[in-house]
Amino acid sequence: MKKILFILAASLMTFTACNKQQAQPEVVYSVDEVYAQGENLVGDTILVEGNCLHLCKHGGKKAFLRSSEEGEFIRANAVEFESFAGECVNNEVRVRGILRAMEVPVQQPQEAKAEEHQHEEGEEVCGVCSTVKKYYLDALSYEIIVAE
Numbered sequence: 001m002k003k004i005l006f007i008l009a010a011s012l013m014t015f016t017a018c019n020k021q022q023a024q025p026e027v028v029y030s031v032d033e034v035y036a037q038g039e040n041l042v043g044d045t046i047l048v049e050g051n052c053l054h055l056c057k058h059g060g061k062k063a064f065l066r067s068s069e070e071g072e073f074i075r076a077n078a079v080e081f082e083s084f085a086g087e088c089v090n091n092e093v094r095v096r097g098i099l100r101a102m103e104v105p106v107q108q109p110q111e112a113k114a115e116e117h118q119h120e121e122g123e124e125v126c127g128v129c130s131t132v133k134k135y136y137l138d139a140l141s142y143e144i145i146v147a148e
Helices: 002-019 031-041
Strands: 028-030 045-055 062-066 073-078 092-105 131-145
Touching: 028 031, 031 045, 031 073, 031 092, 031 131, 045 073, 045 131, 062 092
Parallel strands: 028 045, 073 131
Antiparallel strands: 045 062, 045 092, 062 073, 092 131
16 A cells, blocks of 8 residues: 555656656747737737836826837836825836737827818728727736836
8 A cells, every 4th residue: 555655756856756847938029019019919918018108187097107218108008006105206127917909099190180071982091090900908917126
């Protein structure tokens, strides 16, 4: 009986040791990389790092991150925690969250109204009714990155 238990225990240890997957380092995306690869990342939980430009002044529930001086920004909405800390502003922040996408209308010229224009045959978008894709995060956690 002891031999059977010993063999079972040894087999179980070997089986579990062989099935453990090595932890892969998690990819940290810049905001610019999110915009370059966003279509493939929507709905995934990812890490995004960028400079926090601004926090929503109504409780700090939204942080706005940008990775380059003239690049796009991404909004992170606090979902799994109360709010972003004020110390985030003007610092590098890494946010873990679920990437979402939304279509945002391009600003329309004053003189052209959507109902007053017609599309040429085969024309899919125009300057009046076109949209751009923007991304945001439903933030699960965050950390302020301290430069070393």
